[in-house]
Amino acid sequence: MKGPVSRLRSRLMAAIAAATAWMLSTGVLMAAVAAQEAPGESTLPFLYVVYTVTWATFFAYAFYVSRRQRELRRQIEELRRVLEERDK
């Protein structure tokens, strides 16, 4: 069972990820406008890829760590129950 703080944290992460996606797309659009003003510039896709790779890697790692932790906590509870039953 998920605790309230853990649930809140998961929701918070999802909200941040969604807001980031929105901000990135908005930012890219704004930067695209700025790029249109400077002739001869075609570097925007590189910029977008760099930022996406950075955040995607960071969040993928954070999610992995968070999920694995939950899984291990469940295993710990299970093992504790097994050991307690054996002690009885």
Add this chain to the structure above:
Amino acid sequence: METTTDTQKSRTSNRDVASAAKAVLLAVGGVMMLADIALIFLWVPTEQVMGVVQRIFYFHVPLAWTGLLSTTVVFISSIVYLWKGQRRWDALAHSSAELSVMFITLTLITGATWAKMAWGVWWTWEPRLTTTLILWLMYMGYLMLRAYAPTPSLAARYSAVMGIIAFVDVPIVYFSVNWWRGIHPRVVGVGATSGSLDSDMLITLIFSVFTFTVLFTYVLWERVSLRNAEDAVQGMHITERTA
């Protein structure tokens, strides 16, 4: 029996406090991250010579900073582990080494993309780039050493030594732009480009460095908790087998 219940209650309460603290840190980091993206994309002026691609700088420099910060954490915790032999220092060093690899990888990727735009090539054997690649290889070696060590205690001891040796490359990475004639710009220190930065650009850079430091602290904390959980599961499996 009451003592066991009390210990369990205290453990649960400590875990709740830690969980709440982590949630606060994540919230702060998240808000800072969104503000950072807004500053980078919407607020900071476009650099006149390089154009929009210069904005990679506000991610590249903080990534490099967190990469070097995490290697420093590995170095200090490795020394303390060898000195005191306490498992928690090994857990901290191991967790931080994993983050070092992630942040140095991202530094190399963002740097290579910037290099393609600035120098016309993805990679060049320039002192700063080469020493950073060596640093990345050393921390990959650190993780491999841990994975292939015959026992957990040997893994901890071998990797602590490796964590200390690998750190020798950190000052070399930092001073490489001063010691050898390379083409990598000096961002901080003597003759740094940050000194000639527009104030808005400098504010964005400093804010970005703080943001990444907060996020690094959060992920490191989570990773250490994961490592502790892994150790607990391993310990309980041993107890189950021997019981």
